[in-house]
Amino acid sequence: MAKKKKDKADKSTEAEALAPQKKGGATWQIWILGTAGLACMLAFLPTTILLGIGLLPTFAALLMDPTPDRIKTLSVAAMNIAGLTPFLLELWTSGRAQSVAESFSIIAQPANVITIYAAAAAGYIIFYTISNLVSTFMLERGKARLRDVESKMVDLERKWGREVTGAVPIDGSGFPIDEDLD
């Protein structure tokens, strides 16, 4: 008990010593990255606008995703980005490249928005359909495996007796201690 307390005290001392340095480092990195990101966003504002509006379903999924590791968001985001790809190419290759007006003109067309959002919806559909299919398959396979395992256990017990189960105390040779062998 005393040793545990001592270990705990040592760890807390170490953490305290490292804490200001860590906090300061993280803050510094966030600031750098944030500034760089903001600069990029401002530098590529038309793309930023297109992405910001086109990826709204992904942002919504990110906010509402209950799955561990935001796995549903990944599925939606992948399809959402795939749906956005032609419009990004259009923006980047048009003569009015990097024009905010061009961004808005692309977004303003309902067909484009529907295409982008439909792709995101496909991501949702794929996620729900495939995950349900796979889990159902896994469940059935698990049930079958359980039956198989139980059957193997019964076979082993029949061939080797109760002592193989480990449920009865056995001696060094593997025979039940408190029972006659007959």
Next chain:
Amino acid sequence: MAEEQRNSQQDVTNTPPNNKGGQKVTFNDQISILVDQPRPEFSHKYANAYTAQSPDHSCVAVVCELGTQPRVRWITQYTKILSDTVPKLIAAAVIVWPNDKTQRMVFVYEDVCGQPLSDVDTGFSMGWKAEHVQDRIVIPVLSLLRATNQVDLVHGSIRPSNLFNGGKAGGTSTMLGECLSYAGSSTQPALFEPIERAMAHPMGRGPTTFSDDVYALGVTAALFYRSKDVLRNPSEEDMIRAKQEVGSYAALLGDMRIAPNLQEFFRGALIDDPKDRWTMSDVEAWLDGRRSTPKQIARHKPASRPFEFAGKKFTRPKVLATAITRYPNEAAALINSDELAQWANRALKDMEMIDRIEGAGRLARDPMNKINAPDKIATLLSLAVDPDACIRFHDISFMPDGLGVLMADAYRREANMQPFVDILLSPIVTYWLSSTEKPYIDNLTISQKFDQCRNMMKNSQTPGFGVERAVYILNQEAPCLSSMFKHGFVRTPEDVVFGLNEACKQSPKPSRLLDRHIIAFLAERDRKAIEMHMFDINSGRPAQMYLGTLRCLSALQKRSNISKLPELTLWMAELIKPIYATFHDRDLRNEVKKKVDKIKNDGHLWRILEIVTDPNTLARDQALFAHAFNEYKGLRVERDNLTTRLQNPQLFGKRTGMEVATMVSSILAFIVAAGLIMVFLQNGGM
């Protein structure tokens, strides 16, 4: 000889009575015992004699009674006796007696003895002339004793009814009867035994010594020589008392005038103190004609004043000692007073007796000796007063080296063994050995044997130890006394195996083949055969017990080259069923059982043993079991895991499903995006 006996036992044929003659028992294909021709002159308490026929001799067969203890170990010595004064031994064997189908030891002798010199042993006086006594009794028998002494044998049965005329009435070719068909001097009336042995039970007298034979010859010669019985045919008890009071010489011959040539013999042979009795060299000197001054018979001096005990007055310590053993409660009261020590001091002036009485008192006060205290006190006190006497405890009396024979006899009679247990656990024998010098006893050997018995008694609950083991320690001649052999005569480990084979023919068959007696018997007679299996044999687990039994009996069969034991092997194959359980694999058990069933009719125990203890099979079974054990353990963990996960089916595989869905979505998105980019690039951009 054992092998011969066993073989002959198998060769016995019984011929039923028919019109031509009586019933015959034939063995060795040569010797026929005529059951309807008894020979009472050679019969005694423990054996009956019959006329027998062999191709070369007319014979007498002495057939031992069931459960007796003949001196089988002395057969070789007997055959080496260079004297015609005893009948020649033609054969000795164990046969199946037709009347009751029991195994009997039989000794076949040449029928050369003739008629006995007397039909009775006590209460007679022949009044023979001195020369007759000397020539027809003393010299022939002393010559025989010299011959027996050369082959390290003692006769133990010298008495008038066992002396024969050699087939010539009035002739001089005196013969002495056989001496192998009984234990020690168990057939001798007390009259022919020295005082200390006469007081003992006939079976508890211990091994006969040369000195005892000389004494018996002295008594026998006295009966033929004297012209009147001064005590008028006394009872054994009165005879012993008379010997204690006046000595054997005076009790037998009184104040009779004795011829000088015989007087020296009588005085040498009838001295009550064994230290002074004739030795071999005295006998040889006398036979060679060297005469010396007759030994002086020491008179037992009475006490100067009597000692009162149990309402009677005693002046002789030996007589008092006998009375003490008869009144144990009075003896128990005596131990707490110093009356006896005072009497020893003042009336006997015997300082050694005082020391002995104090020693007895110390032992009597020991808490370890509180069980049956009055009997033990009486015994200790009697030995303090008469240290030369035999041990008299409760209702048994014995010389310590005769206790084994007495115990074996008690087992045979199914008598109460508790007094023997009390003796073995008490310090009585040690006290007897230490109380006075006894030149005729091998103190060290007896002491070691009784120490061994005491150790065995400490573990008396375990088969192979306890009072049964003590019997075989103390009695090297004792046959195995197992109830399974009550109709047999089993005296060697090989006989045990044959006996068990016979027992397996009976119904019901024995459920435990090695009982307490057999284990104890084998532990003493063939330690190697059983010692290493003793733990297994005594195990409470049937498999272990039967495996130990099988190992022990197989070793005996193999070592003794016993070709077949069909009944025993068959029954063993049934008994060892629990051994199959020593294999983990149930299928292997059936396989092993089938193998045993296949060879169980062969009669070889060791082949069964080889199958059930095959090291390769056992090792493989053990290894496979260990593998199966681990496999089961893994399966149990998997089952528990699956069971827990399947309790929430909606969550089962969900994570995997989501991961797969994400993967599918990502791949699809990549394909779509890549396709669009390629299409876009092919079109040369917008």
